[in-house]
Amino acid sequence: MPQAEQDRSVFRAIADPTRRAILDRLRKGPAPVNELASAFAQSRPAISKHLRILRELNVVSERRQGRERVYQLEPAELKDVADWILPYRGFWQQSLGNLKSYLENE
């Protein structure tokens, strides 16, 4: 049987720590590739591949500016992650509440 269709969701995009770091950097504002790549001990083409994945999943956008390509955060897709994690928040908030009442009853 052929492998199940691959997951092309934003969850794959953020699965890699390098890509998460790129996104974290872009929160501070747009940046060209060289600046992004300078933060990592990887070759620049490796960063280009990460950027491509982020681009294809629409988590970043790119605009050409002279000979540079400036990347910008496009956080809309990340909302899927926030929406997914949302119902879990109740769990550890509840645990904190339990701890609180536990401590109060001691």
Place this chain on the structure above:
Amino acid sequence: MPQAEQDRSVFRAIADPTRRAILDRLRKGPAPVNELASAFAQSRPAISKHLRILRELNVVSERRQGRERVYQLEPAELKDVADWILPYRGFWQQSLGNLKSYLENE
């Protein structure tokens, strides 16, 4: 050069859609493996492998009950995801705010 050290964070755990679905199911309460597996068109050993990954990353716990293994959500580790996504929330909330004031000024 040897591959960079692998990412064993919870972000890897939730990168796979099957594993996310398992976690979503466990939000409703603990369940034995057969019940979890019945929701997917995969073999049971495949689900066992997913469960092992979730176990090793401490996103679920397992207790033996007769010949069943009951899995339970352990959401503490998922807080890492919530914490990571948190600073991004401002972006689309801000966009919504911009839209709101834009509409109000029309």
Place this chain on the structure above:
DNA sequence: ATAATATGTAACCGAATGGATACGCATTAT
């Protein structure tokens, strides 16, 4: 015109991923 800079793509490689099937081992049912 030529050189340097910025960046993407192609080809390649080893490791990890996600699946399958075959098997083993407890536990429960008969």
Place this chain on the structure above:
DNA sequence: ATAATGCGTATCCATTCGGTTACATATTAT
């Protein structure tokens, strides 16, 4: 005692992943 059930593990396989080096292309500097 034997069979059936529940589930993990071993092994295998194709695909994907994340990295590399070599190369191509566009833009800017000299």
